[in-house]
Amino acid sequence: MLNTPQYHHDPVKFKSKYYDAMASSHHSSYNDFYGFSATFSVPSPPPAPVGQPLLDTQEKSEFDSWIDNNFNTTVPSVDPSHLFAPDLQNDSQYWPDMSPSYQAPDLSPHHGYLSNNMDGYLANNSVSSAPSMAPPQIDINPFTGHDLLQRQHEHSPPQLNNNHSLLNFGTDTNFAPTGYHPPPPVVQLDKDIEIRSKIYTAFPKNDSAVTTAVNSPTEIKYERMGEDTEEDDDSTPYYRDDDNTPSPSVMSPGGTMKRRIDGMDDFMSKSRKQQRLRKSDASARAKKKAAGAKRDNLSEAQKRENHIHSEQKRRNLIRQGFEELCSMVPELNSGGYSKSAVLIHAANYLDDLKKGNARLRIYLQQLQQRGY
Amino acid sequence: MASERPRLSEQEKKNNHIASEQKRRMAIREGFDRLTEIVPGLEGQGRSESIVLKKSVDHMRDVLNERQQLIQRIQALGGEIPAELR
Numbered sequence: 001m002l003n004t005p006q007y008h009h010d011p012v013k014f015k016s017k018y019y020d021a022m023a024s025s026h027h028s029s030y031n032d033f034y035g036f037s038a039t040f041s042v043p044s045p046p047p048a049p050v051g052q053p054l055l056d057t058q059e060k061s062e063f064d065s066w067i068d069n070n071f072n073t074t075v076p077s078v079d080p081s082h083l084f085a086p087d088l089q090n091d092s093q094y095w096p097d098m099s100p101s102y103q104a105p106d107l108s109p110h111h112g113y114l115s116n117n118m119d120g121y122l123a124n125n126s127v128s129s130a131p132s133m134a135p136p137q138i139d140i141n142p143f144t145g146h147d148l149l150q151r152q153h154e155h156s157p158p159q160l161n162n163n164h165s166l167l168n169f170g171t172d173t174n175f176a177p178t179g180y181h182p183p184p185p186v187v188q189l190d191k192d193i194e195i196r197s198k199i200y201t202a203f204p205k206n207d208s209a210v211t212t213a214v215n216s217p218t219e220i221k222y223e224r225m226g227e228d229t230e231e232d233d234d235s236t237p238y239y240r241d242d243d244n245t246p247s248p249s250v251m252s253p254g255g256t257m258k259r260r261i262d263g264m265d266d267f268m269s270k271s272r273k274q275q276r277l278r279k280s281d282a283s284a285r286a287k288k289k290a291a292g293a294k295r296d297n298l299s300e301a302q303k304r305e306n307h308i309h310s311e312q313k314r315r316n317l318i319r320q321g322f323e324e325l326c327s328m329v330p331e332l333n334s335g336g337y338s339k340s341a342v343l344i345h346a347a348n349y350l351d352d353l354k355k356g357n358a359r360l361r362i363y364l365q366q367l368q369q370r371g372y
Numbered sequence: 373m374a375s376e377r378p379r380l381s382e383q384e385k386k387n388n389h390i391a392s393e394q395k396r397r398m399a400i401r402e403g404f405d406r407l408t409e410i411v412p413g414l415e416g417q418g419r420s421e422s423i424v425l426k427k428s429v430d431h432m433r434d435v436l437n438e439r440q441q442l443i444q445r446i447q448a449l450g451g452e453i454p455a456e457l458r
Contacts, residue, residue, distance in 0.1 A: 314422065321425025328432050340396065343403025346428060350410050353435045356457045360442040367449040 055063065174181055322342055326332040329349045332342055380388070404424050408414040411431045414424055443453050
């Protein structure tokens with residue numbers, strides 16, 4: 001048959017296309033037979049001359065017989081680029097660099113050939129329209145491609161199809177005649193989210209991760225959370241914090257974060273703790289969002305309980321600190337002092353201790369110097 | 373007599389209560405501030421109360437230990453420890 005110009009093409013993809021077409025024995029649609037770009041939604045080049053089929057009946061039968069001869073039994077051994085040959089003869093309109101009598105180009109660099117053709121194409125048709133359209137939707141699935149082609153046949157004028165079938169830009173399907181169009185990433189994202197939400201909902205509902213149990217206190221006490229920092233409203237001793245004053249409705253979310261942090265007893269820096277808290281909060285929120293409404297039943301009551309627990313924890317730690325101070329400072333051993341009194345006494349005591357130590361250190365130095 | 377003194381209105385009581393509560397909290401805050409000045413490692417921090425207390429207790433222990441060591445060394449050198457420093 002014809003001499004075969006080398007096309008830079010992905011043989012695998014091509015073969016699968018070919019198989020597909022062969023299986024359904026649609027030789028009549030060979031114009032779109034290798035229509036990789038048949039689904040490009042690009043501004044169409046000028047329509048082909050109407051009434052002039054690409055192949056006359058003789059060429060068609062030639063092609064068919066050639067197909068039969070070469071692809072009867074095994075396909076893969078044949079260079080698939082041969083399949084391009086039949087179209088070329090009468091396609092001078094789309095390969096303007098070539099004379100109609102064009103037979104066998106010597107094409108050592110494939111790209112050069114392609115780009116030459118492209119240059120001609122661009123020059124001839126003056127593709128100046130901006131590529132404002134959406135990225136081309138390319139169907140690379142070999143098993144659906146044929147269907148798409150068929151559909152396109154039905155819905156669009158045939159000359160458009162013929163045009164597109166000739167515009168193949170290497171193996172990268174993102175290249176259209178108007179340039180490079182990155183594939184839309186949105187679809188992937190949606191899928192991701194969908195999968196993730198499925199995973200989340202697949203797990204049994206378990207609130208324990210969010211509502212971490214408080215280990216120390218056993219019963220829930222309500223406290224006046226509306227008050228800013230301290231518990232008592234008079235200068236009674238500090239250990240009277242836990243009178244039961246159930247008024248949970250007064251709870252204000254402002255400043256609760258800071259307070260909760262105060263309750264933690266490890267000596268990390270505060271900012272790091274805040275970070276950690278915020279992170280965990282955020283992740284919990286994200287999980288809830290991903291799982292949709294199912295996760296939403298960490299109800300207000302549960303949140304309030306969590307808050308109460310953490311607030312209790314914090315105050316227990318503070319109370320422990322005060323009790324320890326009381327046990328260490330002689331003046332406070334009797335107990336029953338207000339918080340401010342404990343603090344001031346402790347501070348005074350500590351001051352005294354340090355001053356005394358300083359005195360003793362000097363004394364010790366004097367003793368040591370006298371000794372030598 | 374007490375009956376001649378005009379009774380405080382509810383609002384006045386409330387205000388008094390708020391004022392005394394603020395006073396109390398101020399006193400506590402000052403106590404914490406003093407401790408943060410004394411205890412090393414708490415100086416510049418936005419402290420939480422529990423941390424200030426814990427560090428204060430730890431520091432107090434350290435100082436007491438140091439006191440004991442100083443006393444022992446002084447006594448080993450034949451020194452006399454003043455009564456108020458024992």
